[in-house]
Amino acid sequence: MKHSRRLRTAAVLAVLTGISLPLSASADVVVQKSTTYFQIGGRTAAELDAELARKGPLTQASGSRHPGATQIRFGGDLTYTRRGNRCAIDDVRVTVETKLILPRWKNRKHASAEMALLWDSLSADIKRHEERHAEIARQHAKLLEQRLLKLRPERDCETLQDRVGAVTDELTLAHDEAQMRFDQIEAKNFQDRMLRILRHRRESRENQ
DSSP, X not given: OEEEEEOOOEEEEEEOOOOOOOOOOOSSSEEEEEEEEEEEOOSSHHHHHHHXXXXXXXXXXXXXXXXXXXEEEEEEXXXXXXXXXXXXXXXXXXXXXXXXXXXXXXXXXXXXHHHHHHHHHHHHHXXXXXXXXXXXXXXXXXXXXXXXXXXXXXXXXXXXXXXXXXXHHHHHHHHHHHHHHHHHHHHHHHHHHHHHHHHHHHHHHHTO
């Protein structure tokens, strides 16, 4: 006899500015990714900063607005089966939905060369950062799937369900902590990172 149970879901709102590593998603982990944009105005660096602070996505974790954000939701289904007189996990399907929220500058086409360089560098860094948040979520979804599939059979399905819940809670917490560590590292390195990006883009433009 098989029993199905929907995995509990966790919604996370991750924030701001990261190294995007490619990940080949497992056929079992269902990944859904989307991107939305919010429009900002302004013509100077100070005006752009003010627009991002005024119109950027509001995050519950910090209670403030940010230049970009990533909404993350885990879910999925798990099937139990009887093996002799014990309850075992038959199949696991973990899902992860990521929605990137990024800025779009409406005055980009009419900007000076220097302002265009500044915006292109900043917007690329924001996108890279949010892509990395989505990547961290996908990695933890895969890890959750692997941990659940390794659970040993129990004497009854209620006991196994408790084990599933404990593993899910543990991986959810590990995911949240990984996201926070990433944000802390990025915040410390923001200025140096932006200077390197601007220098590289300026040199590339001059060598064309």
